[in-house]
Amino acid sequence: MVPMQDGHYDLKKIRESITSRTRMVFIANPNNPTGTIVTTAEVRDFMNSVPEDVLVVFDEAYAEYVTSPEYPDDMSYLRAGHNVAILRTFSKIYGLAGLRIGYGLTKIEITNMVNRVRQPFNTNSLAQVAALAALDDTSHVENSRRINKEGKEFLYKEFDSIGIKYLPTEANFIYFQTGKDGREIFDAMLKEGVIIRHMGGQNLRVTIGLPEENRRFISALRKVLNR
Ligand SMILES: Cc1ncc(COP(=O)(O)O)c(C=O)c1O
Incomplete structure (x- = not known):
């Protein structure tokens, strides 16, 4: 765990704390409970220096609320082949927390691994229908x-x-x-x-x-x- 600085993630400190034993870095962006973000520039510096075998997880549960122009496009790192996972949920702006459904975007190799350890029957078909409809409800x-x-x-x-x-x-x-x-x-x-x-x-x-x-x-x- 790396302490926050004035309610903000300290990506430099997080980078310095990575050792050969580090498997995953977890960044909530925006963060709960502070509501702060890590910016495009901060994420760029971090992604440029993070070891290739460390998985960087961006929890973007509140992404849809962001108004700052400095909010990073984390998908670009995934498209560029980085070891990145992006988590989204229907619990927040979509107002569907009771349906317990969200989604993740990552590399096929990682989804294959997640598939092996996930709970069976972890989302139900009604929730999936509702989630797909919600995506169109702009x-x-x-x-x-x-x-x-x-x-x-x-x-x-x-x-x-x-x-x-x-x-x-x-x-x-x-x-x-x-x-x-x-x-x-x-x-x-x-x-x-x-x-x-x-x-x-x-x-x-x-x-x-x-x-x-x-x-x-x-x-x-x-x-x-x-x-
Ligand atoms: C940063 C963050 N990620 C994820 C969640 C939970 O999302 P879900 O309802 O999809 O489990 C919360 C909810 O409190 C949250 O604050």
């Missing part, structure tokens, strides 16, 4: 992206006005600190009927919701913090 994805972007701008504005520290996010949640113990804030928010996540210390994470949910969250937070 208006749903566009709508969710827009709602998320507007929600995040609203929350940034409110956080700024309350004086809350947060990391700008490329996902559908925001990592923030209120200056107080996170557990206490979590418990107090729960009493207001709002569930956020406590991530240790002062760190909290809130999911970006619908406009009325975001407003409800902010008014509960203002009440709890007395601000």
Whole structure:
């Protein structure tokens, strides 16, 4: 495990930590719970120096929410023959978490290996039909992206006005600190009927919701913090 720097993956440190015993490097991009990304330039430097026999896994569960122009095209590494796997899911922007379905993109040699160790009957046929239909539902994805972007701008504005520290996010949640113990804030928010996540210390994470949910969250937070 390589510690993050200000909520960001440190790809240089990860590269330095690779030894002959390293088999796989796992990068969530965007990352949960910080919502941060590794950029095109950072991934380029990393991929240019990573040993060929190390598998680099990019978990892109939140890819569809990203608005940054610096988000890397990890498929290009796969096309160029690198030892790369890209994971996507229908649990996030597609809203189908209950169907338990996602997909991976990688080399045929790796899919053959995964096939040997995967659980039998790991996805069901209804989930597969729904997933294929979801891939064509571009208006749903566009709508969710827009709602998320507007929600995040609203929350940034409110956080700024309350004086809350947060990391700008490329996902559908925001990592923030209120200056107080996170557990206490979590418990107090729960009493207001709002569930956020406590991530240790002062760190909290809130999911970006619908406009009325975001407003409800902010008014509960203002009440709890007395601000
Ligand atoms: C980075 C990341 N990857 C994957 C998942 C899980 O996706 P799935 O529901 O497809 O197992 C999550 C969900 O919390 C996540 O945050």
